[in-house]
Amino acid sequence: MDAKDIENKIHVENLKKSFGPLEVLKDISLDIREGEVVVVIGPSGSGKSTLLRCLNRLEEATAGKIVVDGTDITDKKVNINKVRENIGMVFQHFNLFNNMNIMDNMILAPTQLDKCTKAEATDKAKAMLDRVGLIDKAESFPSQLSGGQKQRVAIARALCMEPDIMLFDEPTSALDPEMVGEVLKVMKDLTEGGMTMVIVTHEMGFAREVADRVIFMDGGYIVEEGTPEELLLNPKEARTKDFLDKVL
Amino acid sequence: MVRIITVYGGLLLSALGRTLLLALLGLFFACIIGLFFGMLSVIKNRVCNIISQIFVDAIRGVPMIVLAFFIYFGIPYLFNTIIGGFNITLTALQAGTACLALNCGAYMSEIIRAGIQSVDVGQMEAARSLGLSYGKAMKKVVLPQAIRTMIPSIINQFIITLKDTSILSVIGFPELVNTAKNVQANTFMAFQTWAIVGVMYLIVITILSRSAKMLERRLNVGR
Numbered sequence: 019m020d021a022k023d024i025e026n027k028i029h030v031e032n033l034k035k036s037f038g039p040l041e042v043l044k045d046i047s048l049d050i051r052e053g054e055v056v057v058v059i060g061p062s063g064s065g066k067s068t069l070l071r072c073l074n075r076l077e078e079a080t081a082g083k084i085v086v087d088g089t090d091i092t093d094k095k096v097n098i099n100k101v102r103e104n105i106g107m108v109f110q111h112f113n114l115f116n117n118m119n120i121m122d123n124m125i126l127a128p129t130q131l132d133k134c135t136k137a138e139a140t141d142k143a144k145a146m147l148d149r150v151g152l153i154d155k156a157e158s159f160p161s162q163l164s165g166g167q168k169q170r171v172a173i174a175r176a177l178c179m180e181p182d183i184m185l186f187d188e189p190t191s192a193l194d195p196e197m198v199g200e201v202l203k204v205m206k207d208l209t210e211g212g213m214t215m216v217i218v219t220h221e222m223g224f225a226r227e228v229a230d231r232v233i234f235m236d237g238g239y240i241v242e243e244g245t246p247e248e249l250l251l252n253p254k255e256a257r258t259k260d261f262l263d264k265v266l
Numbered sequence: 267m268v269r270i271i272t273v274y275g276g277l278l279l280s281a282l283g284r285t286l287l288l289a290l291l292g293l294f295f296a297c298i299i300g301l302f303f304g305m306l307s308v309i310k311n312r313v314c315n316i317i318s319q320i321f322v323d324a325i326r327g328v329p330m331i332v333l334a335f336f337i338y339f340g341i342p343y344l345f346n347t348i349i350g351g352f353n354i355t356l357t358a359l360q361a362g363t364a365c366l367a368l369n370c371g372a373y374m375s376e377i378i379r380a381g382i383q384s385v386d387v388g389q390m391e392a393a394r395s396l397g398l399s400y401g402k403a404m405k406k407v408v409l410p411q412a413i414r415t416m417i418p419s420i421i422n423q424f425i426i427t428l429k430d431t432s433i434l435s436v437i438g439f440p441e442l443v444n445t446a447k448n449v450q451a452n453t454f455m456a457f458q459t460w461a462i463v464g465v466m467y468l469i470v471i472t473i474l475s476r477s478a479k480m481l482e483r484r485l486n487v488g489r
Contacts, residue, residue: 076391103397113392117410126406127396172392179396 026085027052027183030071033082035068042068044238046082046116052182055215057225059259060235066218068223069235070185073099073216074105079182086183103131106176110188112168114160120147121156124175133179146174150204170204172212177208184208186217222266226250234258267458270326274449275468281445282466288359288441289428292366296427300374307379309400325372330433334365338437348416358439365434370427377423381416382408414485425471442466 028050035043042065050056058066071077072084079092091101115123129136147153150170160168168190176184186205190198202224209215209228212229219225225232225246232249234242234257242255250266253259306318325333338361345352356364385408393403396467435444450459 072397076395099394099397099399102395105395107395109388109392111386111388113386113388113406115389115392117407117414127393127398130402130406131397146464176396 026050027087029083029085029127029217030069030073031070031083031085033072034080035041035065035072035077036080042238043072043080046238046240048233048240050214050216051214052214054232055209055213055228056217056233057229057231057263058216058218058235059220059222059225060234060241064235065238066235067187070107070187070216070218073183073185074102074107095184100104103127103133103179104181104183106173106179106181106184108172108176108184108186108189110167110191112160112172114168114171114193116160119157119159120152120163120171123160123171126180127175128178133181139178139237146177147171149177149207150174151200162247164197165193166200168173169193169197169201173201173204173208183214183216186215186219188220190219191262202204220265222262223252234261236261267455269460270449270453270455270458274453277445278449278462279440280341281440281442282470283443284439285428285431286470288362288366288434288439289424291359291363291422292370292431293427295363296370296374299371300378303371303375304378304382305404307375308382310451314379318379320411322372322375325368330365330369330430331436333369334361334434334437336367337361340452356436358434361437362431362439362441363433366427366430369430370423373423373426374420377416378412381412381419384415385411417478417482417485421475421482424478425474428471428474429467 026049028048030046030048033043033046033048034041035147044065046065046069048069058069060066061229068077072079073086075084075091075098084091086101087104089096089101091098101254114120115126118126121140122152124146125136126138128134128142133139134142144153144156145155147188148171152167155163155167156173160171163171173184173189179205189205190201193201198221204219205215205217205224206228217225227246227248231243232246233240234249234253234255236257242249242258244255248257250262253262289340303318303321306314307322309315316358325462328336338356338358341361342354342356345354352431382404389404389407389411393407430488431441435441435447438444446463453459
């Protein structure tokens with residue numbers, strides 16, 4: 019393995035992903051540094067969610083290499099569960115465990131994976147819930163929370179594993195407009211803590227505010243990437259311009 | 267009617283006890299078989315999926331009475347006579363339990379498969395993304411939710427299995443129907459005998475379905 023692969027937090031090389039005859043990711047190469055906040059934008063069907071899901075192997079790469087923290091996760095022999103402990107993921111539809119209250123949602127993984135005792139996990143969960151402003155909901159069930167609250171819990175739950183990478187798959191797309199802000203605020207706080215983050219979103223304003231780099235994907239390729247100013251204000255590629263004209 | 271109850275009541279009650287014993291044994295093994303084949307049908311492995319499907323199709327495609335004869339008479343004949351060198355005899359209870367377990371197990375397997383598939387895949391993905399293994403995610407997150415939706419169908423299957431024990435009178439197990447046939451033969455009081463037997467089944471099954479309703483309500487707390 020090259021020194022370069024280890025230096026970068028995430029290294030993606032010639033990644034291809036097909037679902038049957040449908041080729042969703044055609045040839046993706048990408049490097050993400052430690053502490054970098056990368057926002058991925060693009061039209062639906064462009065492969066951005068699939069790329070994100072390949073990074074923690076929720077989708078198996080068809081070809082290519084993905085190195086996370088020096089571990090090649092496309093290697094079948096790698097214990098992916100161990101790698102995932104360091105990669106938090108937040109989903110569009112929250113995916114809180116419906117059979118448990120909020121506290122149990124938070125402590126399930128840390129206690130099941132023997133990261134700490136139940137008391138320690140509970141303390142940490144309380145701190146995390148406090149951080150996202152939901153300490154009073156510890157005993158509630160997911161069905162009793164609003165969308166925005168659920169997503170804040172989902173972020174806090176991922177943080178309980180103390181990951182050093184966080185993946186966000188359209189975290190605000192399923193929310194009512196008035197709840198988007200509260201979730202983005204929690205995410206913004208995270209960027210200030212130096213977390214490596216990859217965010218798939220349609221929130222262009224948010225991208226401009228927090229991203230170190232914005233990536234525009236279309237048709238299974240990375241079409242263009244750059245700083246938010248470069249990409250969002252002065253796109254070079256016609257396809258990027260076209261997309262931004264439609265969403266801005 | 268009164269004479270049957272006073273003279274044969276005890277006999278019929280002990281036959282009901284054997285019916286329940288047979289049903290319980292059958293259901294116990296059916297749960298294991300059902301969970302096993304149900305899991306085989308949901309894991310990501312083509313061979314396992316196909317094995318499970320073949321099992322379910324085979325059992326569902328054969329009437330239970332044929333399965334009962336096949337196990338009770340066919341299997342010992344296969345080993346003792348066709349292959350030779352064995353001396354297998356199955357008791358009616360053993361054959362009956364196996365028959366119920368296989369039959370009910372196939373249906374349970376389908377109920378469990380449907381129950382697991384009814385849980386949003388996002389639940390499994392979220393658990394896996396936190397680093398939990400497939401098994402732990404299944405046990406802690408998916409199955410508890412699947413069971414809630416499975417409960418009504420499982421109870422229904424339990425009731426069907428309890429009633430299906432009557433089919434096993436054909437291999438001579440002295441359960442309720444078989445015993446009642448003897449009572450009728452002794453007394454010639456067909457109407458009274460079968461009315462009593464019908465009411466006995468009715469009472470047991472009503473108790474079962476009522477307690478199932480209560481269980482369902484309790485499990486729905488916090489949903």
